[in-house]
Amino acid sequence: TSNFTVNRNEVVSIRDGVDAIFLGNIAAYINRPFMQLVPGQSYGAIWGTSYARFGADPESQVLDSSAPVLIGENGFPVINTTPLIVGDALPDWTMNIFNQFNYRNWDFSFNIDFVIGVDKYNKLDQWDSAFGHTEKTLNRTDYVVFDGVTADGSPNTRRVWLGQGVDPEEGINYGAGFHRNYYRVAVEQSVEDASYIKLRTITLGYSLPQSMIDRLPLRSARASVTADNILLWTPWSQYDPEAFVSSGSNLIGLVDLAYPGTRSLMFSLNFSF
Secondary structure (H helix, E strand, O other): OEEEEEEOOOOOOOOOOOOOEEEEOOOOOOEOEEEEEOOOOOEEEEEEEEEEEEOOOOOOOEEOOOOOOOEEOOOOOOEEEEEEEHHHHHHHHEEEEEEEEOOOOOEEEEEEEEEEEEEEEEEEEEEHHHHOHHHHHHOOEEEEEEEEEEEOOOOOOOOOOOOOOOOOOOOOOOOHHHHHHHHOOOOOHHHEEEEEEEEEEEEEEEEHHHHHHHHOOOOOEEEEEEEEEEEEOOOOOOOOOOOOOOOOOOOEEEEEOOOOOOEEEEEEEEEEE
16 A cells, blocks of 8 residues: 655745744754745745855845855855745655555564655754764864855855864964854754655564464454564654654744654554454
């Protein structure tokens, strides 16, 4: 048994005189990614700060990630503090596959979920970047030339240091460093692909044969073992791509400091009289 769903949605209109319906935000150091409903955009739109893009349409509400990053005179990306849509928390498509096999008195079933083309804001990535706890910060003592263009459209050529404090080669004071001053400021940096394929459930069961049931005061008897959250394939760098702010929240695209998903093993005995 399988089902397949494609999601293409748009907020068509909201109450007259209201430009947007604010759904909420989460605190993340010096930026606050948020979600809101705006006519013409997706219900799952994630809003926040980003790197400025050279030549991007100033009237567009959506980040143009294909445009070159604008590099400032100091050699670092320029932060655009005007919130733009930096991701969409609604998947492009989802699919589920369930199958069950029976052989004599044995039965085996499995359930696989596919959720593809979904974005989420990862607050843990933003926190970890500030404290050097993520692989993305392994380059914090490197010298780099950021890929992008300067204000006149020419390619950036200025070399900068990613570390904190005084640069050991040129003696320039970089203060708190790239990851604190720029990376964690741009919500865009911590919006990740939260697509996943999950082997959600497997069950193995055994039913007593009828020859044994006939000698017992039972109509049927079955023993089974079920395992949940078996395997997960995802590019999401936090614990669980299904995490969200809180139960019942509309902030489906914002993940705070969530806990890992739990794996469970259940044993069952079923009797019918």
